[in-house]
Each structure stands twice: as structure tokens, then as C-alpha cells.
Amino acid sequence: MxxxxxxxxxxxxxxxxxxxxxxxxxxxxxxxxxxxxxxxxxxxxxxxxxxxxxxxxxxxxxxxxxxxxxxxxxxxxxxxxxxxxxxxxxKRTENSWRHYEKLSRLPESLVILGDAVCAFNPVYGQGMTTAAIGALTLSECLAKQLSHNADGNLVGLSRTFQKQLSKTIVIPWLMATGEDFRFSTTEGGRPNFMTRLMQRYIDQVLLLSSQSTHIHKAFLEVMHLLKPPSALFHISIFRQVLQRIIKQLTTR
Ligand SMILES: Cc1cc2nc3c(=O)[nH]c(=O)nc-3n(C[C@H](O)[C@H](O)[C@H](O)COP(=O)(O)OP(=O)(O)OC[C@H]3O[C@@H](n4cnc5c(N)ncnc54)[C@H](O)[C@@H]3O)c2cc1C
Incomplete structure (x- = not known):
């Protein structure tokens, strides 16, 4: 793009x-x-x-x-x-994720975060939030490390942090790549069954968002990483999505 x-x-x-x-x-x-x-x-x-x-x-x-x-x-x-x-x-809108957490050797006293680890297609507006969550994760890892090592020993922190960081990236990564996979010209793999199912579900959520402030707000909260994607499967939303799908199937 x-x-x-x-x-x-x-x-x-x-x-x-x-x-x-x-x-x-x-x-x-x-x-x-x-x-x-x-x-x-x-x-x-x-x-x-x-x-x-x-x-x-x-x-x-x-x-x-x-x-x-x-x-x-x-x-x-x-x-x-x-x-x-x-x-x-x-034009630099490709998603890229460098898996430092998978390296067999990682130098001590070096942490990598933000776009240096994972950069998103900017149209989804997730980069700054994900980078900030990375900074918070570093703070938590540091606090934990120091609580176990009163002498300030930071050996092992780099690896622990890169592993924790990768967990925080999974959701925004799936959201960004899942959307980009809607287009057949997207390079770097193909959408799997779950991605295609999510795309269909999100289509219905978006259509419902134009009629319901509750669903619109939930969608924005998920997009802005304030809530996990499971919030879009809350029974109040799931029921309405299901009703739409059933209606579509029965009017065919
Ligand atoms: C066009 C565009 C639009 C975007 N829109 C959004 C948006 O709407 N919402 C959103 O959340 N995110 C958006 N992003 C993503 C967001 O800008 C990044 O995810 C975020 O800035 C990453 O922060 P960072 O600190 O990792 O990297 P950066 O903000 O890139 O900071 C890295 C810094 O390191 C400096 N630097 C590089 N090399 C060296 C060196 N050798 N020595 C010293 N300094 C160096 C650079 O000059 C830079 O200041 C957008 C990105 C782009 C490109």
C-alpha cells in the first residue's frame, strides 16, 4: 500500500x-x-x-x-x-516483525523494542501504542529482575524482556496482518482459516457499528489496544452478529 x-x-x-x-x-x-x-x-x-x-x-x-x-x-x-x-x-507500509526472542545467542545489556522489533502498516495506528506497551513491559521486567537481584545484576534481563515483548506484539500483529490479508496482492503468506473467519466476523461488526454506539465503542477500544479482541465476542455483540448472519442465510 x-x-x-x-x-x-x-x-x-x-x-x-x-x-x-x-x-x-x-x-x-x-x-x-x-x-x-x-x-x-x-x-x-x-x-x-x-x-x-x-x-x-x-x-x-x-x-x-x-x-x-x-x-x-x-x-x-x-x-x-x-x-x-x-x-x-x-510507501513503506509493510508489516515487519524481527524475532529477537528466538535468537539462540543474545548479548546481555541490550534490549530492542518499538519499531526496531515490530513495525506495522501505519494506517492501523498501532505503532505508538505497541511501542509504549513495550516500554511498560521493559519497566515490569526490570522491576521483577531487581526484586530478585538486590545487587542490580541484570544478567538474563535481555532474553526475558524479548520473550515478554513478543507476547505483547501477537495481537496487534494479527490485527494488522489480518486486515492486509484481505487483499490478494499482499505478499508474505496467505490468510489461514481463522484469519478469514475473523475477517467475516469483523465485517459484520463494522456494519453493526454504524447503528450501535456500544459496538462502535467496543471496536475502537479493540483497535486502540485498550481491550482484547475477545471484547468483540461479548454475548451482546456476538448475538447481533449471529442474527445478521442467520438473516443473510435465510434471505438468500
Ligand atoms: C507515516 C507513518 C505514520 C504513522 N502513523 C501512526 C499513527 O497514526 N499512530 C501510531 O500509533 N503510530 C503511527 N506510526 C508508527 C509510529 O510512528 C512508530 O510505531 C513509532 O514512532 C515507533 O517508535 P520508536 O521509538 O520505536 O521509533 P522511532 O519513533 O522511529 O524513533 C527512533 C529514533 O531513533 C533515531 N535514530 C535512528 N538511528 C539512530 C542512530 N544510529 N543514532 C541515534 N539515533 C538514531 C531516529 O532518528 C528516531 O528519532 C506511523 C509511522 C509512519 C512511518
Whole structure:
């Protein structure tokens, strides 16, 4: 995936019934975009493409890409708006996880955390939270080590920490890669049965989110790593997902 962003002045005479726009990329479509209002009466406009279908970084190409989305709403908004920044492109969106915890030899007095261990496709917004959880994990490992070693001996800490850290990465990793696996162009393996099942389940949760603040909040809490994914299987949500699936099956 790659995306290109640009700032625009919000037109004074704007006649719109929206504050922001998200044209989501739903497989098999490969293109989407976002308009977000920010300080200084400006929009940040981001266009994104999957499978190396990158949005161009020249003015005409950017507008053409906006026009090609499955709704022209972003194009209509920006075609006459005043741009007030260059076009910025970003393409390093692969997920990568380096398994230091599996090394047979690891130097003492060295810990690795944050993006140096695991970097995510940034569109899911998990990198900073996961890095912060890594820092908290280091704090816990240090406290435990020192409680057993009053003399301050840190031998063994590196390995213990890398192992603990890897456990905190599993969930955000599955969430990010599970979403990226929706696209057939994603490289690095194929989604397994569980991933495909989760994708179907999340589709229903997302559809229900547009009608239920309770489900929307639960979804955001899981995405922001405040709650485990099991929160989306709470009986109050599971029942509604099941009802939708049964309805779909019986109306076929
Ligand atoms: C385009 C983009 C958008 C993102 N959006 C989000 C988002 O919306 N939400 C979110 O949670 N996360 C987001 N992330 C991810 C987030 O930025 C990272 O996960 C987070 O910054 C990782 O923190 P870190 O401390 O591990 O690494 P970094 O923040 O990269 O810090 C590493 C630091 O080390 C310095 N450094 C590197 N080499 C050396 C050296 N040899 N000597 C000295 N210093 C060195 C670098 O200059 C840098 O300051 C985004 C990332 C990108 C690239």
C-alpha cells in the first residue's frame, strides 16, 4: 500500500453536509481516500492505493486518482480548492516483525523494542501504542529482575524482556496482518482459516457499528489496544452478529 497526502484550504463557500470523508478500500477495490479537517481551517487529503496502485505525486495525477474512486465525493471537494502544500508520498507500509526472542545467542545489556522489533502498516495506528506497551513491559521486567537481584545484576534481563515483548506484539500483529490479508496482492503468506473467519466476523461488526454506539465503542477500544479482541465476542455483540448472519442465510 502507498498513500499521498496534501493540505488544502477549506473553501469559504463550502456547501457540504459532512465534516470529514472516508472512502474506504474494500477488497477487491484497491483505491480509497480520506479528508480530515485540521487546525488553520485546512483539510488533510490522503489518497491511498493497494497492491502498488500508488496515488501519483503530481497535481493532475492526484486529481485523476481522486476522481477514479468509487464515489467522486473527494474529487468534487478538492477540484477547485486551494492546495497549500506539496504532495507527500509514503510507501513503506509493510508489516515487519524481527524475532529477537528466538535468537539462540543474545548479548546481555541490550534490549530492542518499538519499531526496531515490530513495525506495522501505519494506517492501523498501532505503532505508538505497541511501542509504549513495550516500554511498560521493559519497566515490569526490570522491576521483577531487581526484586530478585538486590545487587542490580541484570544478567538474563535481555532474553526475558524479548520473550515478554513478543507476547505483547501477537495481537496487534494479527490485527494488522489480518486486515492486509484481505487483499490478494499482499505478499508474505496467505490468510489461514481463522484469519478469514475473523475477517467475516469483523465485517459484520463494522456494519453493526454504524447503528450501535456500544459496538462502535467496543471496536475502537479493540483497535486502540485498550481491550482484547475477545471484547468483540461479548454475548451482546456476538448475538447481533449471529442474527445478521442467520438473516443473510435465510434471505438468500
Ligand atoms: C507515516 C507513518 C505514520 C504513522 N502513523 C501512526 C499513527 O497514526 N499512530 C501510531 O500509533 N503510530 C503511527 N506510526 C508508527 C509510529 O510512528 C512508530 O510505531 C513509532 O514512532 C515507533 O517508535 P520508536 O521509538 O520505536 O521509533 P522511532 O519513533 O522511529 O524513533 C527512533 C529514533 O531513533 C533515531 N535514530 C535512528 N538511528 C539512530 C542512530 N544510529 N543514532 C541515534 N539515533 C538514531 C531516529 O532518528 C528516531 O528519532 C506511523 C509511522 C509512519 C512511518
Amino acid at each position: 502507498g498513500y499521498t497526502s496534501r493540505w488544502y484550504q477549506i473553501p469559504d463557500n463550502l456547501q457540504a453536509d459532512w465534516l470529514g470523508i472516508l472512502v474506504s478500500i474494500k477488497a477487491p477495490a484497491t483505491r480509497g481516500g480520506v479528508i480530515t479537517a485540521v487546525e488553520g481551517n485546512r483539510w488533510v487529503v490522503t489518497l491511498a492505493g493497494i497492491g502498488r496502485d500508488y496515488p501519483p505525486t503530481d497535481e493532475a495525477g492526484f486529481l485523476d486518482f481522486a476522481r477514479s474512486l468509487h464515489t467522486p465525493i473527494i474529487y468534487e471537494a478538492i477540484k477547485d480548492a486551494q492546495a497549500n502544500s506539496p504532495l507527500y508520498a509514503y
